[in-house]
Amino acid sequence: MKYLLALAGNQNCGKTTLFNCLTGSNQHVGNFPGVTVEKKEGTILKHKDTVLVDLPGIYSLSPYTAEEVVTRDFILKEHPHAIINIVDATNLERNLYLTLQLMELNIPMVIALNMMDEVRSSGNSIKVKELSNHLGIPIIPISASKNEGIADLMDAVMKVLEENKPAIKLDFCKGEVHRAIHSIAHIIEDQAKDAGFPLRFAATKLIEGDKPMIEAMALSESENHILGHIVEEMESALHTDREAALADMRYSYIENLCAECVIKHHESKEQIRSEKIDRLLTHKYFGIPIFICIMMFVFYLTFHVLGAPLQSLLELGIDVTTNALSHLLTITGVSPWLHSLVINGICAGVGSVLSFLPIIVLLFFFLSILEDSGYMARVAFVMDKLLRKIGLSGRSFVPMLIGFGCSVPAIMSTRTLSSERDRKMTIILTPFMSCSAKLPIYGMITMAFFPHHSAIVMISLYLLGIIMAILSGLLFKNTLFRGKPIPFILELPAYRFPSARSVVLHMWEKAKDFLKKAFTIIFVAAIVIWFFQSFDWSLNMVTDSGHSMLAGIGSILAPLFAPIGFSDWRASTALIVGLTAKESVVSTLSVLTGATGNVALSGALHTIFPSALAGFSFLTFTILYMPCVAAFAATRRELGSLKGALLTALYQTTVAYIVALLVFQIGHFII
Amino acid sequence: MTLDLIKPGYTAILKIIGGEGALRHRLLDMGLTPNTKVTVRKVAPMGDPIELFLRGYVLTLRAEDAANISVEGVEKI
Numbered sequence: 001m002k003y004l005l006a007l008a009g010n011q012n013c014g015k016t017t018l019f020n021c022l023t024g025s026n027q028h029v030g031n032f033p034g035v036t037v038e039k040k041e042g043t044i045l046k047h048k049d050t051v052l053v054d055l056p057g058i059y060s061l062s063p064y065t066a067e068e069v070v071t072r073d074f075i076l077k078e079h080p081h082a083i084i085n086i087v088d089a090t091n092l093e094r095n096l097y098l099t100l101q102l103m104e105l106n107i108p109m110v111i112a113l114n115m116m117d118e119v120r121s122s123g124n125s126i127k128v129k130e131l132s133n134h135l136g137i138p139i140i141p142i143s144a145s146k147n148e149g150i151a152d153l154m155d156a157v158m159k160v161l162e163e164n165k166p167a168i169k170l171d172f173c174k175g176e177v178h179r180a181i182h183s184i185a186h187i188i189e190d191q192a193k194d195a196g197f198p199l200r201f202a203a204t205k206l207i208e209g210d211k212p213m214i215e216a217m218a219l220s221e222s223e224n225h226i227l228g229h230i231v232e233e234m235e236s237a238l239h240t241d242r243e244a245a246l247a248d249m250r251y252s253y254i255e256n257l258c259a260e261c262v263i264k265h266h267e268s269k270e271q272i273r274s275e276k277i278d279r280l281l282t283h284k285y286f287g288i289p290i291f292i293c294i295m296m297f298v299f300y301l302t303f304h305v306l307g308a309p310l311q312s313l314l315e316l317g318i319d320v321t322t323n324a325l326s327h328l329l330t331i332t333g334v335s336p337w338l339h340s341l342v343i344n345g346i347c348a349g350v351g352s353v354l355s356f357l358p359i360i361v362l363l364f365f366f367l368s369i370l371e372d373s374g375y376m377a378r379v380a381f382v383m384d385k386l387l388r389k390i391g392l393s394g395r396s397f398v399p400m401l402i403g404f405g406c407s408v409p410a411i412m413s414t415r416t417l418s419s420e421r422d423r424k425m426t427i428i429l430t431p432f433m434s435c436s437a438k439l440p441i442y443g444m445i446t447m448a449f450f451p452h453h454s455a456i457v458m459i460s461l462y463l464l465g466i467i468m469a470i471l472s473g474l475l476f477k478n479t480l481f482r483g484k485p486i487p488f489i490l491e492l493p494a495y496r497f498p499s500a501r502s503v504v505l506h507m508w509e510k511a512k513d514f515l516k517k518a519f520t521i522i523f524v525a526a527i528v529i530w531f532f533q534s535f536d537w538s539l540n541m542v543t544d545s546g547h548s549m550l551a552g553i554g555s556i557l558a559p560l561f562a563p564i565g566f567s568d569w570r571a572s573t574a575l576i577v578g579l580t581a582k583e584s585v586v587s588t589l590s591v592l593t594g595a596t597g598n599v600a601l602s603g604a605l606h607t608i609f610p611s612a613l614a615g616f617s618f619l620t621f622t623i624l625y626m627p628c629v630a631a632f633a634a635t636r637r638e639l640g641s642l643k644g645a646l647l648t649a650l651y652q653t654t655v656a657y658i659v660a661l662l663v664f665q666i667g668h669f670i671i
Numbered sequence: 672m673t674l675d676l677i678k679p680g681y682t683a684i685l686k687i688i689g690g691e692g693a694l695r696h697r698l699l700d701m702g703l704t705p706n707t708k709v710t711v712r713k714v715a716p717m718g719d720p721i722e723l724f725l726r727g728y729v730l731t732l733r734a735e736d737a738a739n740i741s742v743e744g745v746e747k748i
Contacts, residue, residue, distance in 0.1 A: 060700035064693035093726040094702050240705070244688060247699035251707075271727070278713070287716040381731045385717040388733075487694040487736060488720065489701060492729040 002049035003161055006075060008102060009086035010095050011057035012374070012493035014114045017502050018086050018144040019054045022154070029509065031640065032070045038415060039070075044154065053080070059094070061101045063212045066420060075105050076197065082108040082160050084153070089119045089126055089141070090268045090494070096254045099135070103167045106198035108160045109137050112153050116141035122268040131261040136169030145499045170200055172253040177245055180207055180234040184227060191217050207231055208246050270494040277495050278378065287382050294375075295401055298366045302359060303405060303436055310358035318351040337541055340534055341527065349526020352581045353518050353630050356406060361511050363402060363409045368506040370398075371416065372498030377490055384488060390473025391481065393419075393488045396426040400469070403433030404462075407631035411638055412510060421481050425473065427638055428648050431627040432469040434462050437582040441622050444586050448602040449615040457616070461623050468624060468655060513637075514630075521633040522580075529580055545591060550576065564621060564660040565614030565668075568607075575621070581628050613671060617664040624656035672745065675721065675737035677711045682746050684708055689739035702726045703740065710748060 007022075009015045019027075023042030032039045040054040055074060056067035063069055075083065085102055087095040102109060111132075119126060132139040138156045142149030173181055185192075185203040192202040195216055205213035206227060219227065231242050238245050266272075281290055301307075322343060329339045370376050376398060384394030395417050402410035410430045417423040442461060446454040532550040534541055542548050554573030561572055570592040578585040589595075593604035609615040626632065626649035636645035677683050685707045688698055702725060703709070712729065713722040720733040 060696075062693075062696050062700060064696055091726075091728045094728055097700065097702065243696055243699055244705065248704045251702060251704050268727075271729075274729070275712075282713060282715065282722070284714075284716050377731075381715050381720060381722065382717075384733070385715065385719045487697055487732075489694075489697050489730065489732045489736070491701075492722065492731055494729075 001051050003047075003051070003082070004078065004080045005044070005050060005052045005157065006055055006078075006080040006083045007052055007086065008055045008071060008075075008083055008098070009057065010059055010088065010091075010098060010491075012491060013057070013086055013088035013091075013095060014144040015054065015057055015086050017499050018084075018112060018114065018142070018150075019052065020499075020501055020505055021144050021147055021150050022052055025505065025508075027505075027509075032074070037066050037070045047154065047158070052084075053078075059098060061098070062208075063210055065418060067418065069212070075102075075107065080107065081164070082110065082157060084110050084112055084157060085137075086112045086114050086144075089113045089115050090122075090270060092126070092262060093251070093254050093258055096257070097250055099137075100172055100250050100253070101201075101204075103135070103137070103170060104198060104201040104204055106166045106200065108164060108166050110153065110156050110160050111135070111137050111139040112144075112149075113139050113141045114144050117143040117146060117148070118268060118270055122270075123266055124262070124264045124268065126263070127261040131257065134169070134257055134261070135167070137167050145496075173249050174253075176234045176237045177207070177249040180230050183230050187223055187226060188217060188219065191219060191223075204246065207234070207242055209242050268494070270496065274374070274492075274494040278492075281375070282378050282382055287378075291379060291382060294370075298363075298370075299405055302362045302366065307359045307362050310362070311355055314358055315351075315355045318347070318354060322347040322351065337534070340541065341530060344534065345527050345530025346523065349530065349580055350518055350523055352584065353522045353526075353628075354515075356408065356581075356630065357511065357514060357518075359406060360409045360514050361507050363405060364413075364507050364510040365503060367398070367402070367409075367413060368503045369498050372496070372502055374493045374495045376416075377492045380488075380490060381492060388488075390470055391477030392422055392425060392473065395490075396422055399426050400430055400433055403430040403435060405436055407431045407433075407435050407627045408514065408634050409510070411631060411634040412513065414638055421483055424639060424644075425476055425481050427635055428476070428651065429469045429472055431631060431652060432465045432472065432624060434465045434623050435582065435627070435631075437628070438623060440583045440586045441578075442619060444589070444598075444601065445605070445615045445619050447598065448605040449609070449612040457619070461619055464620065464659070465623050468659065472651075472655065517630065517633045517637070521636075522629055525580065525629040529577065533577070551592075561621075563664070564657065565611070565617040565664040566609050568609070571608050571618060575625070578622070579626070579629055579632075581630070582622070585622065613664060613667045616667070617660045620663050621656045621660040624659055625653045626650075626656075627652070672742055673738050674709070674711075674723075674740040674742050675734040677742065677745060679711050679713050679721075680748060682708055682710045682748055683742035684744040685740060686743050687741045689741065690736065694736060695739070698732075698736070698740070701730055703730075709742075 007015060007019055019040065022044050024045050027040055027042040030039050031037065037056055042052055044050045044052055055071045058068050058071055061068055061072045083102055085099050087099060099111065113128065128139050128141055138160060140149055140153045140156050142153055181203050184206055185199050188202060189199060192199045202213060202217060206217065234245060235241055240248065280286060325347065326343045329342060379398055380394030383397040387394055387396055399410045399414045402413055407430055411427050414423045414426045417426060442458055446457050450457045532553065533545055533548050535549055536542050536547050537549055537552060545551060551569060551573055554576060555569040557572040558567050558569040561567055570589060573592060574585045574588040577588040590601050593601065595601040595604040609618060632645060632649060635648055636642055639645055674683065685703055685705055688695060688703055688705065690698065707725055709723045709725040711721060712724050720731050721737060723730045
């Protein structure tokens with residue numbers, strides 16, 4: 001690597017689109033060390049020796065969110081050779097606020113002035129050259145979504161890299177703030193140098209009262225005293241406090257700059273269009289029903305119209321491959337256990353999880369359209385009040401909703417939540433939303449025990465899941481996650497057509513993520529379960545899985561389930577196998593009872609569950625206990641800790657047990 | 672008067688940005704600085720949060736946080 005570049009900018013300014021334009025598909029997704037903030041990096045197209053790191057979308061370099069801290073640490077510690085600062089030309093004032101702070105970091109910089117096409121089409125214009133002269137930074141107008149100006153941008157970046165000259169014009173402060181910055185810069189010159197901070201940045205942050213900077217600089221008592229005095233003087237002269245003084249200084253400078261360089265005759269077309277769309281989409285009465293309709297439509301397309309045929313097609317493909325492989329193994333005459341391992345273990349296990357792939361890809365297709373178009377921010381706006389009651393914010397609503405489809409993409413989609421606390425809580429609560437893989441189980445039990453009341457049983461199960469999520473939320477809010485939620489101050493970006501490239505790349509990324517999981521953790525889990533299912537305790541292969549170790553474990557666990565109504569080993573075994581994928585509870589029960597067909601299975605279930613209440617208790621446990629290995633793997637990945645994922649699974653299973661116990665015991669008492 | 676009391680369709684000039692810590696800093700960073708003109712656009716269907724228009728973009732925040740911001744010069748648009 002010859003050059004390291006950092007891409008920084010506000011949220012919703014087209015940063016990801018630009019990143020995709022610059023790097024194509026040469027991307028690598030990871031985490032910044034120590035935090036679960038996503039770090040994307042890639043090599044620049046046509047400049048293979050130049051690496052670009054996509055920093056999180058931020059509005060400022062304050063030390064308050066993980067994203068801001070990560071950005072600032074990255075720039076200060078990794079010393080990128082240059083920064084590409086992407087700026088939304090339709091929203092220059094707020095975007096330049098970050099620019100002014102980035103300038104203080106004393107690193108060569110280029111501004112990519114994005115969405116210039118929108119500015120022009122609205123009949124407005126920006127005097128790019130003047131703006132560039134004022135800031136002392138090259139500014140290249142681009143349109144990332146139309147792939148315009150990208151070559152010019154890279155030319156400018158290369159030029160800046162060769163010159164290696166940081167932004168020099170730091171004359172945007174005046175009056176009292178200017179005086180304070182210079183006095184302090186004078187005092188801390190040596191310390192800043194020793195600590196490796198750009199002087200101007202250190203001085204500004206000290207005036208702001210930035211805690212990490214104060215700690216890092218370790219000033220002596222007398223220096224602190226003088227610093228305090230300078231700040232006090234500035235505050236009393238300006239009749240305001242230190243934080244407001246600096247924000248005001250930056251924004252005042254920007255306002256003057258924009259007054260000079262931006263010619264704005266009209267509000268931008270996109271802004272006007274957005275206001276019109278919002279009249280409907282966030283309407284007082286129609287907003288929520290429309291949202292429900294949109295989500296139902298997405299679910300209908302994902303799980304029904306498009307997902308189901310694709311899923312059966314993929315299943316067919318897996319079947320054909322498995323059969324061919326089985327045939328091949330038979331001809332080559334491998335030992336039966338190896339045959340069974342490959343076919344019944346790996347192919348069956350990984351195959352059943354793999355068949356989720358179409359649904360996950362489709363769901364993320366729709367979600368990234370909703371996200372990139374700007375609608376998700378409206379969902380957060382509309383739903384915030386509801387979720388605040390359980391200590392979350394409107395942003396968590398969408399992952400939970402996806403949970404009704406499948407917990408895996410739901411947990412994966414929590415990545416968009418900006419607060420780590422909200423993200424963790426959402427990950428833990430989401431599996432309580434009954435996923436679609438559990439439907440066959442509900443179908444099986446209701447058919448056997450509640451043939452005339454299936455609808456009400458189903459609804460009560462879904463409600464039970466939601467209620468448990470709410471109760472858990474309340475519990476966590478007041479215990480584990482007592483900390484203050486980060487403030488809900490959210491930009492509602494103008495509606496825009498999502499770029500096909502971003503949507504496809506996003507889908508591909510999630511698919512890759514899922515496939516990686518399918519062939520690692522799920523692969524291992526499938527082998528482990530196969531092993532227990534195919535061998536008895538003396539490690540002889542069994543033909544009847546009723547004699548397997550798994551059945552043995554099921555029998556050992558069976559008494560545990562007696563208090564919640566079913567002590568038959570087949571039920572507990574099915575619950576264990578259900579961990580591979582929830583629908584396999586059904587297939588396991590039919591294998592273990594030897595029942596073929598639904599009617600026979602219904603009859604056989606009466607031998608496992610002594611009463612309808614026991615059947616219902618089984619359903620209660622099923623909906624709440626730990627999710628399948630695929631979801632567990634997603635939890636582990638998004639929480640960033642195996643321990644966290646295990647504790648989550650333990651919590652979910654405990655809740656399931658307690659609720660089933662209450663249902664069964666109280667029900668028993670009543671009936 | 673505080674910002675949470677302004678009805679949709681009115682503009683106001685921000686005067687004092689109250690509150691503390693991360694919340695206040697975020698408000699300042701997002702451009703809610705003294706003497707900024709904001710328009711209250713809308714209230715969410717369930718009565719909270721509120722939607723503001725300022726500096727050419729749309730921002731939403733909760734009424735309880737808007738209550739920390741005092742305003743003057745309320746006008747109907």
